[in-house]
Amino acid sequence: MQDRITFEQQHTQAEERLMAYIDQHKQRMFGMLQQLVAIESVNHVSSGGEANCAPLIEGWYRDLGLETEVYYPDDVMGDHPAHLAGRGTDTRPNVGGLYRGAEGKRCVMLAAHTDTMPIGDRADWRHDPLGGAIVDGKLYGRGSGDNKFGIATGVFLLQALRDLGLRLKQNVALSAYCDEEYGGGNGAIAACVKYPCDMYINLDGGNSDREVWTCAVGGQVLASKLTAREPQDSASLIIDGLTLLRAEVEEFGKRRRAELHAHPLYEGSDMERSAMRILLMQGGDGGTNSSRGELTFVFYTVSEKQQIMDELQQIKDRLGPQLDALGIDWDPFIPQSRYFDYIRADESDPSIRLLIQCASEAEGKPIKSAGSCLSDYFLFYKYGSPLSVSYGILRDFKLEGGAHQPDEFVYLRDFVNHAKAMGLFLLRWCGLETA
Numbered sequence: 001m002q003d004r005i006t007f008e009q010q011h012t013q014a015e016e017r018l019m020a021y022i023d024q025h026k027q028r029m030f031g032m033l034q035q036l037v038a039i040e041s042v043n044h045v046s047s048g049g050e051a052n053c054a055p056l057i058e059g060w061y062r063d064l065g066l067e068t069e070v071y072y073p074d075d076v077m078g079d080h081p082a083h084l085a086g087r088g089t090d091t092r093p094n095v096g097g098l099y100r101g102a103e104g105k106r107c108v109m110l111a112a113h114t115d116t117m118p119i120g121d122r123a124d125w126r127h128d129p130l131g132g133a134i135v136d137g138k139l140y141g142r143g144s145g146d147n148k149f150g151i152a153t154g155v156f157l158l159q160a161l162r163d164l165g166l167r168l169k170q171n172v173a174l175s176a177y178c179d180e181e182y183g184g185g186n187g188a189i190a191a192c193v194k195y196p197c198d199m200y201i202n203l204d205g206g207n208s209d210r211e212v213w214t215c216a217v218g219g220q221v222l223a224s225k226l227t228a229r230e231p232q233d234s235a236s237l238i239i240d241g242l243t244l245l246r247a248e249v250e251e252f253g254k255r256r257r258a259e260l261h262a263h264p265l266y267e268g269s270d271m272e273r274s275a276m277r278i279l280l281m282q283g284g285d286g287g288t289n290s291s292r293g294e295l296t297f298v299f300y301t302v303s304e305k306q307q308i309m310d311e312l313q314q315i316k317d318r319l320g321p322q323l324d325a326l327g328i329d330w331d332p333f334i335p336q337s338r339y340f341d342y343i344r345a346d347e348s349d350p351s352i353r354l355l356i357q358c359a360s361e362a363e364g365k366p367i368k369s370a371g372s373c374l375s376d377y378f379l380f381y382k383y384g385s386p387l388s389v390s391y392g393i394l395r396d397f398k399l400e401g402g403a404h405q406p407d408e409f410v411y412l413r414d415f416v417n418h419a420k421a422m423g424l425f426l427l428r429w430c431g432l433e434t435a
Contacts, residue, residue, distance in 0.1 A: 084185055096173065100171055108430070146404065167432065172426065183340070192380060197384060201355070205394065220339045239284075242281060260371075273398075280295065316332050362418070
């Protein structure tokens with residue numbers, strides 16, 4: 001009598017079939033990302049072009065038979081305490097799709113954001129920022145890594161499972177959310193409110209070492225504005241004031257780097273190096289008004305928010321009288337983003353360990369836990385579930401073709417390996433319906 005195939009053997013066969021499917025049909029996945037890259041969906045802080053992407057994503061979700069809804073964050077957030085005003089998220093949509101598993105006792109969300117940074121000067125791009133060109137194993141385009149590949153990954157995997165006749169036991173939610181860039185966050189919070197899940201995987205992550213982010217720095221983007229009380233025909237006075245301000249901010253940054261250096265998940269990382277970055281420092285505006293200046297910076301921290309607020313107050317107390325003596329009025333530390341909280345997930349949780357194992361198998365090397373930059377990861381953790389991580393393939397901001405850079409790109413091999421990791425995870429975390 002033929003031996004009965006065990007569930008474990010069936011599961012192994014399913015994994016092998018899915019890995020083979022991904023290899024055989026990867027061009028379709030690349031094409032999906034090219035379609036997304038071709039659609040401009042820039043975040044302009046108080047408005048954005050996410051609605052341009054929504055019809056394509058909605059169509060993909062519906063074609064898969066998902067319970068699909070296009071909705072606006074403001075319509076589901078109500079008076080949520082973390083709602084950030086002035087973001088225009090009453091007209092910037094999220095697209096949600098729910099796959100119903102055979103049992104449906106648990107749910108995991110795969111989330112990725114549709115908004116991108118501006119393209120900038122097209123002369124800085126060698127490849128069309130909306131072209132999705134594939135050259136030397138790289139797919140180029142604004143949003144390719146940050147973060148449209150994640151949208152394509154989720155759709156492609158559910159399509160693969162359908163084509164292979166594999167039905168998961170547990171539910172999977174796909175979320176293409178709006179307003180991540182520039183410290184938005186309403187889209188991520190709304191996804192949590194709309195689709196309560198046991199686990200959230202924000203596909204907006206990565207770095208060159210392919211890390212699973214289980215920790216998120218706190219921090220914020222802040223601006224300071226200086227105005228001379230008397231009209232100026234030279235920017236020298238404002239530059240003097242900015243020089244004093246920059247010195248204080250640089251010292252503040254040294255403390256941030258020191259605390260990240262002492263953190264086990266940030267020591268020696270890109271995040272430690274970039275723990276304080278000056279984004280803009282400008283005195284005068286080219287000659288028409290030399291009486292104004294601005295300094296904008298971003299910082300990362302693993303300290304409590306109150307400690308940071310105390311340090312910024314001390315800077316105000318020290319610097320305020322000096323600027324006043326120069327005849328400069330100072331509008332200090334104006335928030336340009338929400339405040340991001342420092343969080344750290346339980347890396348020993350079986351679900352997180354499972355994801356790291358799947359990523360390691362797909363990459364063919366050990367994948368480590370690491371800390372993230374400022375991202376909406378902390379919002380999924382705080383307002384969705386503490387069983388949340390970020391895992392993706394975006395390249396670091398400082399790298400050529402990295403997030404926010406001209407000629408942004410993703411390596412196709414990383415794209416394929418990421419899909420395999422997530423496919424293994426869905427099979428193992430959700431389980432398969434058996435006959």
